[in-house]
Amino acid sequence: MTTSPAKRRVDPEKAAGRRNQVLEAAAVCFARSGFHGASMSEISKQAGMSAGHIYNYFDGKNAIIxxxxxxxxxxxxxxxxxxxxxxxxxxxxxxxxxxxxxxxxxxxxxxxxxxxxxxxxxxxxxxxxxxxxxxxxxxxxxxxxxxxxxxxxxxxxxxxxxxxxxxxxxxxxxxxxxxxxxxxxxxxxxxxxxxxxxxxxxxx
Amino acid sequence: MTTSPAKRRVDPEKAAGRRNQVLEAAAVCFARSGFHGASMSEISKQAGMSAGHIYNYFDGKNAIIxxxxxxxxxxxxxxxxxxxxxxxxxxxxxxxxxxxxxxxxxxxxxxxxxxxxxxxxxxxxxxxxxxxxxxxxxxxxxxxxxxxxxxxxxxxxxxxxxxxxxxxxxxxxxxxxxxxxxxxxxxxxxxxxxxxxxxxxxxx
Missing domain, CATH: 1.10.357 (Tetracycline Repressor; domain 2)
Known part of the structure; x- marks a missing residue:
């Protein structure tokens, strides 16, 4: 595992839940705007998480896709x-x-x-x-x-x-x-x- | 037929040939760059026709698609x-x-x-x-x-x-x-x- 120190501090179960929360929000945005059209800010709004918080789990939209x-x-x-x-x-x-x-x-x-x-x-x-x-x-x-x-x-x-x-x-x-x-x-x-x-x- | 006066002056056979010339060039550009990515300027370069000339036959990229x-x-x-x-x-x-x-x-x-x-x-x-x-x-x-x-x-x-x-x-x-x-x-x-x-x- 090559997680960054910041990511290692996150409780693994909680982290998996947060990742799913982001993926579910992304699914809604992708269906609405396409992969190409959906922005990180749209995904962050849909997930009810700040973009900064999302970056703890994914390095960007590419990583979510x-x-x-x-x-x-x-x-x-x-x-x-x-x-x-x-x-x-x-x-x-x-x-x-x-x-x-x-x-x-x-x-x-x-x-x-x-x-x-x-x-x-x-x-x-x-x-x-x-x-x-x-x-x-x-x-x-x-x-x-x-x-x-x-x-x-x-x-x-x-x-x-x-x-x-x-x-x-x-x-x-x-x-x-x-x-x-x-x-x-x-x-x-x-x-x-x-x-x-x-x-x-x-x-x- | 609702052709504009400018278009009516074009010889119909010659016009059909020109339209095909544009479509063939567009095919090359679409294969290379996608519909979304191919620009009118790329198509005009490939066709060896000015963009203005192409607009005699098509109202834009949408019309070509x-x-x-x-x-x-x-x-x-x-x-x-x-x-x-x-x-x-x-x-x-x-x-x-x-x-x-x-x-x-x-x-x-x-x-x-x-x-x-x-x-x-x-x-x-x-x-x-x-x-x-x-x-x-x-x-x-x-x-x-x-x-x-x-x-x-x-x-x-x-x-x-x-x-x-x-x-x-x-x-x-x-x-x-x-x-x-x-x-x-x-x-x-x-x-x-x-x-x-x-x-x-x-x-x-």
């Missing part, structure tokens, strides 16, 4: 570990459809949004972090799909695995874009379509 | 009309996979990019135009899928059609995002995965 990217990555990684640990990981992915659709249509603060990808195109720190997390999540998903297909005696050559997984990830990203345009889509219908498409990609 | 959105819409609409006019439109959509993957991985100037959606979040004119074009393309795709499924005696209830079409569109959007992150994806593999997924969504 990076904390968002990390939180999203942790969420995805935990979900994939959980699905991957089940007896039939492919069926688990298909059964996860309802949670997936609901999570996408009810965006949580930690979700990667279109805004996050747009920010990555302007900000090399964000782009690098996003890429590292994405490579790691893609690796987890590849291993899960490979194990699940082997279990079912289905083909697992590299090109097929790569392409099936990239097509799945394309769908995950695209549904996020789609949810911004049509937030009122029929959820039961999307779950059914998701399952039809995933069964074909994973189990054939 | 709108011309991009319109050109993309025309491309999609022509493609869907063409596929819809074929004997078996669902098979035609599946057979179109290679063109679709190549178009997405070799982005053309008229393509809707992530940048275009990000711009829409900041610019209500762009958002409105993008939404109108998207509604129109979605309507074309719905009609095509409905006709194709009727022809094959498959279910065509509203929720099913809506959800299958939104899932397809989510995949189209998502592949654009994916292509930015992994431009070196295996094209033959993506075509195969696209066809597996589309056959399931369209023909079951």
């Amino acid at each position: 990076l904390a968002f990217v990390d939180a999203h990555s942790e969420y995805v990684s935990d979900m994939l570990s959980n699905l991957g640990s089940l007896e039939d990981p492919l069926q688990a992915l298909v059964d996860n459809a309802e949670r997936h659709v609901n999570d996408t249509l009810d965006p949580q603060p930690w979700h990667v949004s279109l805004e996050m990808y747009a920010e990555a195109s302007r900000n090399p720190d964000i782009a690098e972090r996003l890429r590292a997390h994405e490579d790691s999540a893609r690796g987890q998903l590849m291993a899960l799909v490979k194990r699940g297909r082997e279990r079912r005696n289905l083909a697992v050559d590299d090109v097929l695995l790569d392409s099936r997984v990239d097509t799945m990830i394309a769908y995950f990203h695209g549904l996020t874009v789609r949810a911004l345009h049509r937030p009122d889509m029929n959820r039961a219908g999307l779950v059914e379509a998701f399952q039809v498409s995933m069964r074909a990609l994973l189990m054939t | 709108l011309a991009f959105v319109d050109a993309h819409s025309e491309y999609v609409s022509d493609m869907l009309s063409n596929l819809g006019s074929l004997e078996d439109p669902l098979q035609a959509l599946v057979d179109n996979a290679e063109r679709h993957v190549n178009d997405t991985l070799d982005p053309q100037p008229w393509h809707v990019s992530l940048e275009m959606y990000a711009e829409a979040s900041r610019n209500p004119d762009i958002a409105e135009r993008l939404r109108a074009h998207e509604d129109s393309a979605r309507g074309q795709l719905m009609a095509l899928v409905k006709r194709g499924r009727e022809r094959r005696n498959l279910a065509v209830d509203d929720v099913l059609l809506d959800s299958r079409v939104d899932t397809m569109i989510a995949y189209f959007h998502g592949l654009t995002v994916r292509a930015l992150h992994r431009p070196d994806m295996n094209r033959a593999g993506l075509v195969e995965a696209f066809q597996v997924s589309m056959r399931a969504l369209l023909m079951t």
